[in-house]
Amino acid sequence: MKVFNEIEACYGAVRDVQRRGGRVGLVPTMGALHEGHVSLIEAARRRSDSVAVTIFVNPTQFGPNEDFEKYPSDTEADLAACEASGADIVFTPSVETLYPRGFETTIHVSGLTEGLCGAHRPGHFDGVTTIVAKLLNILPADAAFFGEKDYQQLLVIRRMVRDLNLPVEIVACPIVREKDGLACSSRNRYLSPSERSQAAVLSRALFSARDRIAAGHKRVKELVARIRAEILAAGPAKIDYVEIVDAETLDSLTEVDRPARIVLAARIGPCRLIDNVAVKE
Ligand code: PAF
Secondary structure (H helix, E strand, O other), X not given: OEEEOOHHHHHHHHHHHHHOOOOEEEEXXXXXXXXXXXXXXXXXXXXXXXXXXEEOOOHHHOXXXXXXXXXXXXXXXXXXXXXXXXXXXXXXXXXXXXXXXXXXXXOOOOXXXXXXXXXXXXXXXXXXXXXXXXXXXXXXXXXXXEEOOOHHXXXXXXXXXXXXXXXXXXXXXXXXXXXOOOEOOHHHHXXXXXXXXXXXXXXXXHHHHHHHHHOOOOEHXXXXXXXXXXXXXXXXXXXXXXXXXXXXXXXXXXXXXXXXXXXXXEEEXXXXXXXXXXXXX
16 A cells, blocks of 8 residues: 655646556545445445555635534554555645645535535535545546445535536545434544433434335424424434435435435534435336
């Protein structure tokens, strides 16, 4: 496994593989790797000749009062996880390397970024699309792998790739969950033991709504009210949103009458957690 901090050397390593006829799979991350990231690296491993991972806590996707300064980081453990799960190339640039003085460009996807996390984290998706576009230029992979936990992010990146004709396949990978159902997240490590056990309510509430939909319930208002009540019954939480949205457009539904996602974001203790499940696939 080769680790690069500099753009040219990393670009060269990816192009070398491709010049020899190999396919490169890219897994962009912000580090603090967990089982979810490992599953992305393994998926990339299965579908590529060479796997590249990026580890970069991207400042432009954090709001002024968010956790950029406190975002967990353990480069040594991350590199060990990359090596163990089969990465060949790891890119660990500095902020100055990716955002040199005078950096002035932003990629903005409209529409899909307006609701859900976009409404609660102004500018977040501009930061995501800008850094992902940069990473796709620095590591011009054949395919890039993203988790469905960040479902809105996945659709926004797909749209950017389509709209800008970026020559990369975007591969969606399923959510990896801990034993009690909590979706794996780097932020889970901020939770105290009691907050950690309370947090399992998020997936429980999603799964029971999914079961109710499978049993024929359709009215979004009632389904959402139940999810919110279930979350709040488990302990103090601040719910940013619970919505049932069209799986492609993210438009809010009033009836679950097509492929949809139940999506939520809630704060438990210091931690903002997101999760979602597919319904009527
Ligand atoms: O999902 C993430 O970890 C980040 O948003 C990403 C895609 C690596 C961009 O910084």
